[in-house]
Amino acid sequence: xxxxxxxxxxxxxxxxxxxxxxxxxxxxxxxxxxxxxxxxxxxxxxxxxxxxxxxxxxxxxxxxxxxxxxxxxxxxxxxxxxxxxxxxxxxxxxxxxxxxxxxxxxxxxxxxxxxxxxxxxxxxxxxxxxxxxxxxxxxxxxxxxxxxxxxxxxxx
Amino acid sequence: xxxxxxxxxxxxxxxxxxxxxxxxxxxxxxxxxxxxxxxxxxxxxxxxxxxxxxxxxxxxxxxxxxxxxxxxxxxxxxxxxxxxxxxxxxxxxxxxxxxxxxxxxxxxxxxxxxxxxxxxxxxxxxxxxxxxxxxxxxxxxxxxxxxxxxxxxxxx
Amino acid sequence: xxxxxxxxxxxxxxxxxxxxxxxxxxxxxxxxxxxxxxxxxxxxxxxxxxxxxxxxxxxxxxxxxxxxxxxxxxxxxxxxxxxxxxxxxxxxxxxxxxxxxxxxxxxxxxxxxxxxxxxxxxxxxxxxxxxxxxxxxxxxxxxxxxxxxxxxxxxx
Amino acid sequence: xxxxxxxxxxxxxxxxxxxxxxxxxxxxxxxxxxxxxxxxxxxxxxxxxxxxxxxxxxxxxxxxxxxxxxxxxxxxxxxxxxxxxxxxxxxxxxxxxxxxxxxxxxxxxxxxxxxxxxxxxxxxxxxxxxxxxxxxxxxxxxxxxxxxxxxxxxxx
Numbered sequence: 282x283x284x285x286x287x288x289x290x291x292x293x294x295x296x297x298x299x300x301x302x303x304x305x306x307x308x309x310x311x312x313x314x315x316x317x318x319x320x321x322x323x324x325x326x327x328x329x330x331x332x333x334x335x336x337x338x339x340x341x342x343x344x345x346x347x348x349x350x351x352x353x354x355x356x357x358x359x360x361x362x363x364x365x366x367x368x369x370x371x372x373x374x375x376x377x378x379x380x381x382x383x384x385x386x387x388x389x390x391x392x393x394x395x396x397x398x399x400x401x402x403x404x405x406x407x408x409x410x411x412x413x414x415x416x417x418x419x420x421x422x423x424x425x426x427x428x429x430x431x432x433x434x435x436x437x
Numbered sequence: 438x439x440x441x442x443x444x445x446x447x448x449x450x451x452x453x454x455x456x457x458x459x460x461x462x463x464x465x466x467x468x469x470x471x472x473x474x475x476x477x478x479x480x481x482x483x484x485x486x487x488x489x490x491x492x493x494x495x496x497x498x499x500x501x502x503x504x505x506x507x508x509x510x511x512x513x514x515x516x517x518x519x520x521x522x523x524x525x526x527x528x529x530x531x532x533x534x535x536x537x538x539x540x541x542x543x544x545x546x547x548x549x550x551x552x553x554x555x556x557x558x559x560x561x562x563x564x565x566x567x568x569x570x571x572x573x574x575x576x577x578x579x580x581x582x583x584x585x586x587x588x589x590x591x592x593x
Numbered sequence: 594x595x596x597x598x599x600x601x602x603x604x605x606x607x608x609x610x611x612x613x614x615x616x617x618x619x620x621x622x623x624x625x626x627x628x629x630x631x632x633x634x635x636x637x638x639x640x641x642x643x644x645x646x647x648x649x650x651x652x653x654x655x656x657x658x659x660x661x662x663x664x665x666x667x668x669x670x671x672x673x674x675x676x677x678x679x680x681x682x683x684x685x686x687x688x689x690x691x692x693x694x695x696x697x698x699x700x701x702x703x704x705x706x707x708x709x710x711x712x713x714x715x716x717x718x719x720x721x722x723x724x725x726x727x728x729x730x731x732x733x734x735x736x737x738x739x740x741x742x743x744x745x746x747x748x749x
Numbered sequence: 750x751x752x753x754x755x756x757x758x759x760x761x762x763x764x765x766x767x768x769x770x771x772x773x774x775x776x777x778x779x780x781x782x783x784x785x786x787x788x789x790x791x792x793x794x795x796x797x798x799x800x801x802x803x804x805x806x807x808x809x810x811x812x813x814x815x816x817x818x819x820x821x822x823x824x825x826x827x828x829x830x831x832x833x834x835x836x837x838x839x840x841x842x843x844x845x846x847x848x849x850x851x852x853x854x855x856x857x858x859x860x861x862x863x864x865x866x867x868x869x870x871x872x873x874x875x876x877x878x879x880x881x882x883x884x885x886x887x888x889x890x891x892x893x894x895x896x897x898x899x900x901x902x903x904x905x
Binding site: 672 | 778779780781784785786788789792806810819821822823824825826827828829831832878880
């Protein structure tokens, strides 16, 4: 295993797990993580979930899955339960809750050890470069819907 | 009017309006504003709403309203309807929807001209420096609850 | 004067001044502004300096000044002298030090009242959408080089 | 090796190497990484360099190395040579160039494969919580100055 292998997290039977470190840049004057930063952590996790299933943003934008397209967040419902602090290593867990023709609903959770810090329900749509809604390409649907036959475990 | 007067926006009969410019830093690779940046715009607006009512974060943290305390976002429900773009001047509108002893619920809306781009319901709580929930000080309640007698208009 | 007029700062005889508020998002765990945020403040000031001279990024990228192009920072030499804090209103001062065919050198200073917090020398180049260096268009040169005949004062 | 082991990079004979992924949040409207984000990547690398040598920000701030203190960036000289793009995995290399009683000078380089994208010379000082300059504690000096006896290799 190379040093970059774990950068993208790992797939589970029902989704994906990404470890994220809290740095100076993520904290604010109050001493804990700035609330909007959790959305960054969740976006990184969604990106790496897709990446490990074979879909990356650059290819998507370049038309590698049909016409050029991108994912856009349409709705978020977020509970900020407990704060994360500098130096923490967080675990971002992502699951597909619903997979429709025009949108995906994901459940995301940020944990510190056994403690849940943030939970979110995220609705994502596929859009054209001009921002018009698009149907999700079959290939993307197939990739996202299929539970990985042999779920990858966290490397020992 | 000085050049900094309008930096904090203005109070309305039922809330507050802040104008925000979209810069390079707010956009991403997709060409539009990164979704988490709207939370920054809304946090700036909440801060300036409080500021124009006489409450600033530094005084709050230093115990100027009783024991040292801070506001923390507990819940957000956000609809991302249309994207903002570089150079846009956005209008962030904030209203108090509910004012309880331990939390405030605010309604926020980001507009470009007559078009609504983002709407959010934001639940904010008062916490101690250690993150414990605190009752909202009477003085803060009074300030937030009172509709300004003579609402300030946008300077002509 | 509308509430948005002062959002872009104002031109001076030799450059530009922009007022910037420090918000939660700009601070970190140490209680002061995160060092990289000063680069954001300086980028906003450069953008508004160009804007008040009639050049905006969207038009530039769309080919409104010849072929599509963008400005890119090539070099920065930055002194972080004193920290800014939450709620501060900073003044970002920008001057053109050198205006060549392929690059601009700007001097930038961030002040809190009479105190200088950060100074920087910034070398900016014009590039194509693919990142290739380009000669600066005559029209951009003319606009940037010409000291405004009647320098705008801060609105009283 | 656990999945989080490589999160902090690894020590080399003369410094430290950290791998960083470029996400949506790091890019801007121009299609490449926003210039100030490279300072974040370099700050993460400095933090992890210290961490692997046994110094973390929380302990430092809590007085674990004598009086409470923090590191603050005093000067940066940065060359932005080539842009990074979304999905790139960058390598941030850090070396101690000078280690004095009141400051450290570090050399940092961001690479994509064999290509150097950004280089920087960074002067860092030790300060009190009130921002006053402090002498670097012996223990911090010792830790930073000592080349690790058996430099850790990237895990195979």
